[in-house]
Amino acid sequence: MPLVSSTPLLEAARAQGYGIGAFNVHTLEMLQAVVEAAEETQSPLILQSTVGTVKHLGADYIAAAAQTAAARAHVPIALHLDHCTDFDTIIQCIRAGYTSVMIDASMHSFEENVIQTRRVVDIARAAGVNVEAELGKVGGVEDDIVVAEHEALMADPDECVRFVELTGVPTLAPAIGTAHGIYKGEPNIDFGRIERIAGKVPLPLVLHGGSGIPEEQVKRCISLGMAKMNIATEIRIIFSNAIKKVFAEHPSENDPRKYMIPAKQAVKEAAMDKMRMVGSIGKAKEWK
Numbered sequence: 294m295p296l297v298s299s300t301p302l303l304e305a306a307r308a309q310g311y312g313i314g315a316f317n318v319h320t321l322e323m324l325q326a327v328v329e330a331a332e333e334t335q336s337p338l339i340l341q342s343t344v345g346t347v348k349h350l351g352a353d354y355i356a357a358a359a360q361t362a363a364a365r366a367h368v369p370i371a372l373h374l375d376h377c378t379d380f381d382t383i384i385q386c387i388r389a390g391y392t393s394v395m396i397d398a399s400m401h402s403f404e405e406n407v408i409q410t411r412r413v414v415d416i417a418r419a420a421g422v423n424v425e426a427e428l429g430k431v432g433g434v435e436d437d438i439v440v441a442e443h444e445a446l447m448a449d450p451d452e453c454v455r456f457v458e459l460t461g462v463p464t465l466a467p468a469i470g471t472a473h474g475i476y477k478g479e480p481n482i483d484f485g486r487i488e489r490i491a492g493k494v495p496l497p498l499v500l501h502g503g504s505g506i507p508e509e510q511v512k513r514c515i516s517l518g519m520a521k522m523n524i525a526t527e528i529r530i531i532f533s534n535a536i537k538k539v540f541a542e543h544p545s546e547n548d549p550r551k552y553m554i555p556a557k558q559a560v561k562e563a564a565m566d567k568m569r570m571v572g573s574i575g576k577a578k579e580w581k
């Protein structure tokens with residue numbers, strides 16, 4: 294099937310209390326690995342690229358690879374642009390075929406965040422593309438966006454309600470204590486805040502910084518209303534470590550078709566584990 298908007302996938306997930314894994318991929322092998330994981334587990338899938346990966350590979354290359362994967366697959370697949378602060382890149386990605394975009398204006402004032410998000414929602418809606426926006430600030434490093442831990446601000450539940458009313462955004466990423474990158478110790482997730490936000494905002498909520506959150510905490514976030522979990526750092530490290538291992542054991546290996554195989558397999562296994570954790574296994578069946 295063609296790439297689909299992530300809106301109906303995430304709405305079904307929120308309504309039924311499961312989550313969908315959204316995986317940041319940087320190479321064709323990583324993309325194929327998570328698609329294979331979704332096929333094998335019959336999970337709906339969100340492929341993601343950061344702005345850095347769009348600059349590295351090109352939105353058209355990424356969209357073409359994702360479209361080919363979706364055409365071959367028997368599970369619904371959406372293609373999402375993660376954390377974009379720049380309107381022109383969002384337009385470029387929608388034109389290339391992305392079916393979901395994130396406008397991250399969370400570093401601005403509430404009013405400016407509303408203006409920028411509203412502008413993207415108006416354009417994306419006409420194109421049948423989902424929009425995700427962030428309220429509060431998720432800590433850590435994502436591409437060029439660096440938020441120090443003491444700067445990370447939690448989203449306010451009443452502000453979330455006003456934000457959704459003013460922007461019409463279909464998917465919301467409220468900062469609730471998770472961070473990008475790998476956690477030192479356990480993440481400090483504010484479950485009460487998730488519950489209060491989810492109680493007032495019936496939309497699918499997005500859990501950023503999903504790498505390394507303990508399983509019990511992931512499940513609790515999803516049971517409270519988080520419908521999308523972003524995984525970036527963890528699979529990037531797994532992919533790279535598998536390649537390093539090949540070179541450590543076989544320093545003369547020089548065929549990417551060989552040294553990429555264990556890396557692809559490792560990402561596939563990690564992705565399947567996340568799909569199990571968020572409860573998406575078998576959920577692709579209803580989209581046939």
Ligand SMILES: [Zn+2]
Nearest residue numbers: 435501502523
């Ligand atoms: Zn994020």
